[in-house]
């Protein structure tokens with residue numbers, strides 16, 4: 523049902539993703555670090571759901587204070603205003619983190635439904651911002667009514683956000699349910715002569731696809747499927763000690779799969795690799 527409702531937002535979603543891409547592109551290297559921060563690459567999981575908890579918690583507290591004021595006649599005007607103001611600011615930060623994740627969404631229903639989620643929450647934060655200024659101006663009752671409307675809208679937005687995550691696995695580690703075939707001891711997977719120097723090369727450990735990179739006698743092995751959204755790392759580029767995913771440019775350290783730059787937030791599955799008796803052998807995964 524949400525898919526049907528959101529298909530009309532396809533143009534808006536693609537436009538929004540394009541604007542965010544252009545915004546970060548214009549910022550250059552500082553933009554990459556800002557993007558990493560807002561994606562949560564430094565945190566080990568997305569920043570967005572952390573911030574949504576703050577926002578929903580703050581606005582829930584506001585509703586409770588308003589109800590207590592209404593029922594018991596207590597005066598919580600000042601604390602309510604502070605909570606409303608600070609939570610609205612947290613809402614703006616949450617929108618920024620959401621937009622940063624959004625620009626790398628897969629097109630189609632996933633992007634359309636995410637667009638519906640995002641713009642519903644933008645509407646709720648706008649309502650709360652108006653409620654703040656109305657209450658600041660002394661119109662307590664109007665501000666309270668607006669806050670209740672904002673709470674209903676943000677609840678719908680949160681529901682749609684849950685749908686995006688649980689149906690599409692949005693911003694979920696794509697290796698969560700399959701870390702790959704385990705090799706308890708070093709296992710040959712290809713002749714070393716077939717592994718070109720400094721060239722990401724796809725290989726297989728049983729059913730698990732790996733990407734191998736050879737530098738002299740040193741070989742690095744990571745799982746082929748990018749943890750962000752499943753991109754093929756063997757089609758990526760090398761940059762220093764990292765491999766860059768061809769889909770959304772996450773950088774993973776070759777030596778251990780650590781995230782150097784997002785939008786990925788979860789370490790890429792890594793194997794130990796070596797050249798032995800003319801064969802490339804792998805063991806692991808590590809960690």
Ligand code: FES
Pocket residue numbers: 626748749750751752753767768769770771772784785786
């Ligand atoms: S699939 Fe998005 S960065 Fe790899």
